[in-house]
Amino acid sequence: MRKTNTALIGNIQKFSTQDGPGIRSTVFLKGCPLQCVWCHNPEMIRPQNQMILSPSRCIKCGACTEVCPKGGITVGEEGPAIDFTACEACGACAEVCYAKAITPVATEMTVSYVMETILQDRDFYEDSGGGVTISGGEPLQHGDFARELIDACSEEGIDVCIDTSGYGETELLMELASQPAVTHILFDIKHMDSGEHERLTGVGNELILGNLRALAADPGTHDKIWARMPLLHGVNDGEAEIRAIRDLLQELGIRRVSLLGYHEMGIAKARHTGAGYMEFEAPSKERMNEIRDLLQEAGVEVEA
8 A cells, every 4th residue: 555645735726837838736845945035935935834814804803812822813903913933833713713814824635635636637737738746845845745746646647847946855856857757847046156045045056056967967857957047136137147057057958947037926925924025126028038038049948
């Protein structure tokens, strides 16, 4: 009998078109070793569950304040407020919040449960050339779950993409990437300078670039690499940085890259989970076009 693994899942996003080819279901695993200051899913960084607020839904009944064992919830004109420093995500508040103004970020799920949702859209995957994307958080934080999910998708003939920061065990990454059901590795390249990378994400980039080189050096995984570049104005869109990334792509023979301009989707989620956040700007349309042209001149297929 196959071992049944569980993981905290923040969402299974159906009809996704931004996480690999075709129409996909993206499975967001909670927990990431990076803490990117621009993260658009900041509620997925902590490996432990936590509560998230939706203040506009609050009906100001006050039920949550009565059941919180820490006495850490208040309700004002703008809705509920949580003392996140004391919150242990016990879920008592969510159980009595019929308006769903307070909910857990994630739900513990088995692979079998996830597959029930995935299989609902099998026809869309087949018609569009899509499938399932394992994202996060960071899939490499959930090796056993990712293995079982890939195996389950393989048995159903469903293709899989792995969306990774590249920060994790090289052996695990190569094992997952080598599976026949895995068609693409969506691999982030955030900054080429390790010091800047650490300042922006909390970790240096040596392991990440080493893992990218390992994928590129293996004939079985090289063509699965789909590089992705999150771009922030004045942070990593400068000429020297872009040329350094271009040179790396050329060196490794990576021929596909997506340019991901910064957006503000993570700000409200960070605020509503008690996380810190910083605001940035996206590169201008003209700068995005310049970056695209520079990479295309190097023979790279660019999506922006």
